[in-house]
Amino acid sequence: MKDVKGKVAFITGGASGMGLGMARAFAAAGMKVMIADIEAGPAQAAVDELKAKGFDAACLQVDVTNLEAMHAAAKRTVGTFGKVHVLCNNAGVGCGGRSETAKMRNWQWVVDVNLWGVVHGLQAFVPLIQAHGEGGHIVSTSSMAGMITIAGTGPYNATKYAVTGIMETMMVEQKGTNLGISVLCPGLVATNLGSSARNRQDQYGGAAKANPNDLMVNALSDGLDPDIVGRQVLEAIQDDQPYIFTNPEVGHMFESRARAVMSGFAWAAKCKALEGVKQPSTLPGV
């Protein structure tokens, strides 16, 4: 989208961190902003701030794990602003632990928010955006942990890889349409992701305070300013840029993953089981 002025954005997790950064950047560029967040107080404070600057903004308390709540939020956003053009599936939680030993309740929490939250956003908003014909853009927040793996956060990484897969598939599927697709893969950004459990719903074990020794809490505190990420996301929407990496200096991490994958192909090319075997050498859907 070259021209964002007057367009409407729906941002989940928009009350703080990168979501708030997006809301600030979008509003400053003349967009109307609907902030959707599980935290009603901070969402209202964000709207007050934007309105004080003369921008058009409103908020809704939404739990992205609830598909009906997302549909209701979409309806109310259309009621308030007429249309939606930009969807930012940004709400996410962090949880530590290994895939094989993490508590199943935490596993379900991180999947319900990070994966199903994105799916619910797509299901509720993509048909609405396509229907009005004015074009639009979807940005889903994955993570560097959706591209390369970091030991100690298996369930989190699984959800972020899934988001990357969803968005990369949509990039291929929506090519040539007027719906732009981006995946945001932040490195370390100074958000409150480390204290996600403050909002953990009862069915996943209830709210909990952040552990001050938590690896994630400490690592995030000296991360990038989330307002910069907000401005970068705006720039990506205007440039129709599919991959949004917030830290160009960590590209080498992906390169080392790519090398490991390629060494797998080198192994396959030499292994005994595949000797002399003929293959289709393509995939359906390529």
Place this chain on the structure above:
Amino acid sequence: MKDVKGKVAFITGGASGMGLGMARAFSAAGMKIMIADIEAGPAQKAVDELKSRGHDAACLQVDVTNLEAVQAAAKKTVGHFGKVHVLCNNAGIAIGGKSETASMRNWHWVMDVNLWGVVHGLQTFVPLILAHGEGGHVVNTASMAGIYGVRGTGPYNASKFAVVGMTETMMAEHRKSGLGVSLLCPGVVNTNLSSSARNRPEQYGGAITGEKAAAGGSLAAGLNPDIVGKLVLEAILDDQPYIFTDPALRNLVELRNKRLMAGYDWADKAKALEGAVQSSAMSG
């Protein structure tokens, strides 16, 4: 694992396709096999076949979407064979459709089997394997669609990307634990994946049989799944992390890498990042 003789393997989706290929290859190498499958008939048939060749095998009907059922199966496997050394989280299903328009019931079905099935296997068996101290190996079946987002199967790709992320994380975590970790990324293999819906449980909309069941096109031109079974055995013996069945598909991965690195080129020039102070914690 250099020596697999006498070791025990638990294989989900072991009654057909690549799982059966693994069962055949493993048992031919002297392993004991527990075939776990949602289809009781084909599982028993597979056991009969292996036994007729003098191999040691048994089967259990297990729905991998049910954690308690997987835990019960582990208990029975230990009861039957004493230990488990190799876990193959291989059961999987395919559905077509885009992420934004697929029916939510199909979305849940593909996640419950392909993602939670793997999680349930890991939660149940990894502690058992680590506890006996004899070492072991975990093989998770993802897909090339877990590395490259092919069009038309968004939910399936999402489930397979998740398996890739989980398994790559375990590779990093288990470097020194005595547990080998491999990720199987098949290209086109001649399995009955396209007719997965023959086993779709009631809560996801029930079974579909016949032509309507086909999803993702025909796999008939694909690789013989028995070859994949032998390939997986070779990977376990070599402690090979990535198992690709079609070496030519490296082109797709290279294409994806190129697109992704173009994202770094864009970030290098993005106005928003000019002069930005970054944490150095990840750059080492």
